Amino acid sequence: MILGRNPVIEALRNEREMEKLLVAKGAEGSIKKIVGMAKEKHIPMTLVDKVTLDRLAEGQPHQGVVAYVSSYSYCDVEDILDIAKERQEPPFIMILDNLEDPHNLGAIMRTGEACGVHGIIIPKRRAVGITDVVAKASAGAVEYMACAKVSNIAQTIESLKEKGVWVYACHMDGETYYKTDLKGPAAIVIGSEGAGISRLVREKCDFAVSIPMVGKITSLNASNAAAILMCEVRKQRDAGRV
The missing domain is CATH 3.40.1280.10 (SPOUT methyltransferase, trefoil knot domain)
Known part of the structure; x- marks a missing residue:
């Protein structure tokens, strides 16, 4: 998972393979930008309650968005x-x-x-x-x-x-x-x-x-x-x- 608005935006910009996006209901600000970028790339999105994101993030700040991405590719x-x-x-x-x-x-x-x-x-x-x-x-x-x-x-x-x-x-x-x-x-x-x-x-x-x-x-x-x-x-x- 990638947590937080800026990390998710950078992942979208960098064409990171993304399986799905979870967005907190009622989230505003840069979340709208994330939703727009995800729609352009046809990435599945689901609106969820904040408590669901809190549970997934296990105490880490998520700023209302969690993205499921493919594993990081290490290089040589x-x-x-x-x-x-x-x-x-x-x-x-x-x-x-x-x-x-x-x-x-x-x-x-x-x-x-x-x-x-x-x-x-x-x-x-x-x-x-x-x-x-x-x-x-x-x-x-x-x-x-x-x-x-x-x-x-x-x-x-x-x-x-x-x-x-x-x-x-x-x-x-x-x-x-x-x-x-x-x-x-x-x-x-x-x-x-x-x-x-x-x-x-x-x-x-x-x-x-x-x-x-x-x-x-x-x-x-x-x-x-x-x-x-x-x-x-x-x-x-x-x-x-x-």
């Missing part, structure tokens, strides 16, 4: 590199090492799409995948962001390095991120919420970059740290074009 790592080639840009990839919170994954996809990330790599096991919660948190970015699931993050890093991609670990012992050259082919590794980046994955990375912390809190939420680094890559790349 090569597909992500091909996207960079098509855009004639050096690869810009996010690698998430055992991230568990769907809200973090959704937020990273949202920021990544805005910053020009070509794709995200996640592990097949012991990590969150693309769910309706992720789709909601991404505010529709899941429809545009390529995501590859791999069996072994460390081996994937080795493969990327062989293809000329520099790999940067987000780690407290690294060089300050804004003093690091991030303009070339880059993959940034973000660790899990609790344990951070695993030892083996950290050892495979070319460099480590850190975010200076001057307060009493010694670490940032994974999606916040990722956002800072993604925006820095975007800033450096844009400055290099001037």
